[in-house]
Amino acid sequence: MSELTLTLIKLGFLAVLWIFVLSAVSVIRTDIFGTKVPKPPAARSASTPKKRVTPPAAAPRKPRKSQRGTPQTLYIVSGPNAGQSVPLGDEPILLGRGTDAAIRLNDDYVSTRHARFSTNGQEWFVDDVGSTNGTFIGSQRITNPVPITLGTQVRLGKTIVELRK
Numbered sequence: 001m002s003e004l005t006l007t008l009i010k011l012g013f014l015a016v017l018w019i020f021v022l023s024a025v026s027v028i029r030t031d032i033f034g035t036k037v038p039k040p041p042a043a044r045s046a047s048t049p050k051k052r053v054t055p056p057a058a059a060p061r062k063p064r065k066s067q068r069g070t071p072q073t074l075y076i077v078s079g080p081n082a083g084q085s086v087p088l089g090d091e092p093i094l095l096g097r098g099t100d101a102a103i104r105l106n107d108d109y110v111s112t113r114h115a116r117f118s119t120n121g122q123e124w125f126v127d128d129v130g131s132t133n134g135t136f137i138g139s140q141r142i143t144n145p146v147p148i149t150l151g152t153q154v155r156l157g158k159t160i161v162e163l164r165k
Contacts (some may be wrong), residue, residue, distance in 0.1 A: 031112055071124060071150050071163035074117055079159030080106040088163070092118035094129070095156060109133045109157030117163075123147050124163055126154050133157055 074093055075085040086093060086102050093102040098112035105114070111131040118125050127145040128135035135142050136155040148154065153162045 071165060073164050074103075075162055075164045076103065076105075077153060077160045077162055079157070081159060085164075088117075088119070088124070090119065090121075092116050095161065096129075096131075105156065105159050107157040107159045110159060114156050115154070117148075118145070123149075131156070 071088055073085045073087055076082055081103060084103055094113060094116050095101055095103055095105060095110070096112050096114040097105055097107070097110050101113070111133070113129050114131040115135045116127045116129050118127065124147065125145040126135065126137070126142065126148050128142055137146060137148070137152060148163060150163050150165065153160050
């Protein structure tokens with residue numbers, strides 16, 4: 001082989017190696033810091049003057065009465081964090097390994113942002129938020145928000161969670 005051919009092969013191998021290293025660093029950065037959330041259009045164009053709209057005054061909320069059969073806590077049944085729970089409110093609850101999760105799961109098979117539990121005021125829903133290994137109810141993998149009731153077990157990696165009173 002000529003010297004030119006060997007040099008081109010070396011440079012090609014070096015380019016492929018750098019592409020691999022940069023993609024590995026990108027994956028690690030995303031796993032540690034999460035994905036970037038795009039800013040709303042109003043925040044991007046702060047230099048453009050816009051008419052300010054004031055929201056109407058919100059009526060004071062009455063504390064919600066505990067109805068029969070209404071879940072009160074999200075409880076970890078099994079897995080590395082078994083026994084932990086978080087009280088349910090009106091805000092969505094994020095589960096994962098990230099720092100923004102309501103319960104930080106120490107499960108190697110759980111993503112940084114794995115699943116979200118949210119309510120519409122009447123029933124609770126679980127939604128997979130782009131996890132790698134998926135969120136399951138029984139043996140069924142979920143991809144869209146699915147309504148859940150008391151005692152329905154939801155599996156995230158090796159962790160099982162459920163709604164309880």
